[in-house]
Structure formats: C-alpha cells, structure tokens
Amino acid sequence: MSEKILIVEDELNLRKLLSLLLSEQQYQVVEASNSEEAIAIIKQQHIDLILLDNRLPKMSGLEALKIIKAINPDIYVILMTAYASVDTAVEALKLGAYDYIVKPFDLDELKALIHRTLEFSQAQKNGISLVPQIELANSDNKEHILTNSLNMMELCRNIAKVSQTNTTVLITGESGTGKELVAKTIHYYSTRSTGPFIKINCGALPETLLESTLFGHEKGAFTGAYQRQIGVFERAHLGTLFLDEVGEMSTNLQVKLLRVIQEKEFEPLGGNKLIKSDFRLITATNRNLQNLVEAGKFRQDLFYRLNVMCLNLPPLRERQNDIMLLARYFANQFCHEQNKALLDFSIDAVEALNQYSWPGNIRELANAIEYSVIMSNGLFIYAKDLPAQINANRDIPNLTVNFNDADSPSTTLKDKVKNYEKELIINALKNHNGHRETTANALGVSKRTLLYKMQEYKIFEKIN
Numbered sequence: 236m237s238e239k240i241l242i243v244e245d246e247l248n249l250r251k252l253l254s255l256l257l258s259e260q261q262y263q264v265v266e267a268s269n270s271e272e273a274i275a276i277i278k279q280q281h282i283d284l285i286l287l288d289n290r291l292p293k294m295s296g297l298e299a300l301k302i303i304k305a306i307n308p309d310i311y312v313i314l315m316t317a318y319a320s321v322d323t324a325v326e327a328l329k330l331g332a333y334d335y336i337v338k339p340f341d342l343d344e345l346k347a348l349i350h351r352t353l354e355f356s357q358a359q360k361n362g363i364s365l366v367p368q369i370e371l372a373n374s375d376n377k378e379h380i381l382t383n384s385l386n387m388m389e390l391c392r393n394i395a396k397v398s399q400t401n402t403t404v405l406i407t408g409e410s411g412t413g414k415e416l417v418a419k420t421i422h423y424y425s426t427r428s429t430g431p432f433i434k435i436n437c438g439a440l441p442e443t444l445l446e447s448t449l450f451g452h453e454k455g456a457f458t459g460a461y462q463r464q465i466g467v468f469e470r471a472h473l474g475t476l477f478l479d480e481v482g483e484m485s486t487n488l489q490v491k492l493l494r495v496i497q498e499k500e501f502e503p504l505g506g507n508k509l510i511k512s513d514f515r516l517i518t519a520t521n522r523n524l525q526n527l528v529e530a531g532k533f534r535q536d537l538f539y540r541l542n543v544m545c546l547n548l549p550p551l552r553e554r555q556n557d558i559m560l561l562a563r564y565f566a567n568q569f570c571h572e573q574n575k576a577l578l579d580f581s582i583d584a585v586e587a588l589n590q591y592s593w594p595g596n597i598r599e600l601a602n603a604i605e606y607s608v609i610m611s612n613g614l615f616i617y618a619k620d621l622p623a624q625i626n627a628n629r630d631i632p633n634l635t636v637n638f639n640d641a642d643s644p645s646t647t648l649k650d651k652v653k654n655y656e657k658e659l660i661i662n663a664l665k666n667h668n669g670h671r672e673t674t675a676n677a678l679g680v681s682k683r684t685l686l687y688k689m690q691e692y693k694i695f696e697k698i699n
C-alpha cells in the first residue's frame with residue numbers, strides 16, 4: 236500500500252495544491268489546517284510523513300513538532316518555513332524533523348525531497364543502507380568521512396546542513412570517533428572555508444597559557460611577555476575556531492569564554508583596547524558535559540551556549556557496516572604509503588575485525604591496519620597479522636581450513652596463485668553460507684570444479 240502523507244497547512248489554496256500534487260504521485264493524502272487537528276489525526280491513524288507548515292494559527296509548527304515526536308518518534312516530518320530562517324531550520328532538526336524546505340519552493344524539489352525521505356524511512360525500517368557510502372570531501376581532498384551506516388548518514392546530513400549556517404556546534408563522542416574530522420568538514424563546507432580553521436586543545440595547555448593563547452597579550456602583560464602576541468580569537472576572524480576537549484577548561488576561563496561568545500569582542504591580556512572578531516565556534520568533548528554541569532564543574536550557561544546544535548558521533552562498535560569499509564580504506568592508504576601491492580583481508584581477519592569492540596574507535600582501527608600491513612608478507616592480511624588484542628577473546632570461526640601449507644612462505648608464483656585461489660574459495664563459501672551451488676555460480680565455475688578444488692585445498696566446512 237502506498238505511504239500516507241499528512242499535510243498541515245492553514246492556507247487553503249496551497250494545501251489543496253499540495254494535496255493534488257501528492258495524490259497524483261499515488262500517495263494517500265490527509266489534510267489538516269492547524270496543529271491541533273494534525274495532532275488529533277496522528278493519534279488516530281498511521282501516518283508515514285508529515286509536511287508541516289511552521290506558521291500556523293495558535294500553535295506553531297515547531298511546537299507541534301515537539302508534541303508529534305513525543306507521541307510518535309517514528310513519523311518523518313518535513314518542516315515548511317516561510318522565510319530562510321536558519322534558526323528555525325536548526326531548531327527543527329534538533330527537535331527531530333527529518334528536513335525542512337523554504338517557501339516559496341519548487342514543486343519538483345518538494346516531490347524529490349518527499350521521495351528521498353520515504354526511501355530513507357523504508358531503508359531504516361529494513362535496517363539497510365541505500366547509499367553505499369557518503370563522502371564529504373574536505374578542501375584538501377585528503378580526508379573523508381566514509382560511512383556505510385545509517386546512523387552516520389543521518390549525521391552527515393546534519394553536518395552538510397549545519398555547515399551552511401553560523402551556528403555554534405558541539406561535537407560529542409568517544410575518543411577516536413572522528414570529532415576533529417567532523418569539525419574540519421563543517422568548516423570546509425561552510426562559506427568560511429577560505430578563512431582559517433584553528434584548533435586549540437583545551438586539555439593540553441595549563442590555564443594561564445591557554446588564556447594567553449586564546450586572548451593574546453600585549454608586550455609586558457606578564458613576566459615573559461616579551462612581545463605582543465595575537466590570540467586565536469583574533470586569528471580565527473572570518474574562519475572557524477575549534478576548541479577541542481572543552482570539558483577540561485577551568486571554570487575561570489569558562490566565564491571569560493562565555494563573555495566572548497556573547498559579546499563577540501574581547502580584550503587581550505594587558506591591553507585596554509576591545510577587539511572585535513567574527514569567528515564560528517565549534518567545540519568537542521569526549522566527556523559528558525551534562526554530568527559535568529550537574530557536578531558543578533562546567534557552567535550551565537556556557538553549556539547552553541555551546542550546545543546550540545549537538546552532533547553525537549556513535550562509537551565504531553555501533554557502526555558495524557563501517558568496520559570493513561574503513562579497514563579497506565586504511566589498508567589501501569597504508570599499502571600505498573609502504574609501497575606494497577594492495578592487500579585483501581582473509582576471512583579470519585574479517586571475522587576478528589568485526590568481532591572486536593574497538594574501544595579506541597577509528598583511530599585504533601587505523602593503527603591496527605597500519606600494523607598489519609607492516610606484518611603481512613603475502614597477498615592477504617590474516618588474523619595473525621593483526622595486533623594481539625584484536626584476537627583475544629575471539630570466537631572460533633566455524634569454517635576452517637588446513638592452513639599447514641598456506642602459511643609457509645610461498646616462493647613460486649604457482650604457490651602464490653594457489654593460495655590466492657584457496658582464499659577466494661573460502662571467502663566465497665563463507666559469503667554463501669557454505670552453499671556449494673551458489674558459491675560455484677558466484678565464482679563462475681561448475682559445482683564439480685568447486686568440489687574438486689575444495690578437496691585439493693583441504694577445505695573442510697563446519698557450517699551449522
């Protein structure tokens with residue numbers, strides 16, 4: 236059955252037009268002229284998607300959005316805003332809207348957006364990803380956000396959107412999940428991309444040094460201030476300032492930072508001239524700021540200022556689809572750097588990588604792959620080539636092979652080809668749950684040939 240769309244729009248003509256347009260697209264359409272009606276409808280019937288006007292009589296679209304999401308968090312909502320109000324858009328995304336569209340809009344654009352949204356919703360229900368991989372290229376084109384996981388794709392969409400604004404962004408996530416990469420991506424995607432991107436690690440500098448780094452100082456401002464130094468607040472003018480590990484900042488400096496954010500101007504140490512600076516602030520932390528606020532270690536008012544838009548990076552163990560994608564990406568990169576022919580992963584290595592919990596996230600994965608590229612001396616990276624912690628506590632793989640000869644240094648080309656063939660067959664068998672007919676088809680050989688090769692290479696199946 237076709238998807239059901241609820242149109243919430245007080246302007247009769249527009250509502251009828253949208254209703255006609257979407258009925259023509261074979262969607263089921265329900266209409267409401269205000270928020271209250273819309274809320275009543277979603278309580279009574281199943282709705283897949285809501286096209287929600289923001290300017291409605293009495294209760295605004297944003298307010299309705301809060302209630303709608305509380306009643307049914309699974310409904311996809313697209314907010315229609317009358318003017319390009321970035322604040323409303325960001326607020327809508329924060330409240331759980333899937334997307335927004337600015338009025339007046341092109342009907343084809345709306346059709347495409349609805350189509351994309353419903354496709355995404357379907358994919359999410361089925362637990363599969365539609366787009367094989369999203370790449371947000373930085374300006375230097377060296378670093379990418381690679382992903383094949385739905386939770387990260389959602390985040391990438393928000394990255395793309397938030398970069399078009401000047402909003403302060405807080406990036407949270409465990410160590411090594413890509414916080415800095417996200418901060419850079421926002422910068423390079425924004426209109427400030429030609430301006431500076433300046434990163435300061437608040438946890439790495441003692442308080443006084445951090446203060447003079449941020450604010451700058453005049454000559455003679457304190458012992459050792461031999462010359463004037465420009466602070467990063469000033470250097471980041473027209474660009475982006477990335478304050479990493481902001482949770483480590485002392486409460487004394489927190490007050491001062493808050494003032495700069497509020498007033499957009501500051502005084503260098505030992506100076507009496509106010510300096511204006513226009514920078515976009517991005518902060519990151521791997522600590523739970525809310526907990527720090529409750530413990531009295533982080534100022535609540537500053538937290539609110541920083542947390543205008545929060546992007547939370549999921550740990551690698553919650554992005555199972557990304558493990559091999561990233562592993563292959565890093566293998567490619569390190570093989571290139573080390574002048575090695577591109578290595579593939581053996582089946583036992585794939586299993587080991589997928590089963591490991593990755594407490595150090597993507598950074599740990601990158602290090603593990605670099606290590607294994609150095610350790611490997613064949614065509615494949617085997618589990619034994621990976622750092623020890625990745626093999627510890629691992630389940631025994633249920634498909635085994637007699638590797639007695641596979642591991643011996645294969646000198647001749649013939650031996651290498653044989654090992655490669657064996658590995659390909661094991662991989663294919665595994666991918667097809669040991670089903671010989673489909674495995675043979677996938678490899679483009681007859682079932683007889685496959686059975687013959689399995690005997691030759693002593694491949695024993697233990698598939699339950």
Ligand SMILES: Nc1ncnc2c1ncn2[C@@H]1O[C@H](COP(=O)(O)OP(=O)(O)OP(=O)(O)O)[C@@H](O)[C@H]1O
Nearest residue numbers: 379380381409410411412413414415416521597598
């Ligand atoms: N999705 C991704 N695709 C490709 N590379 C990634 C991705 N996420 C992170 N990386 C890479 O992993 C490494 C660690 O990322 P990054 O330094 O951004 O993490 P972090 O969260 O800032 O870590 P920490 O909390 O330790 O400072 C970097 O080399 C980064 O380029």
Ligand SMILES: [Mg+2]
Nearest residue numbers: 411414415479
């Ligand atoms: Mg970092």
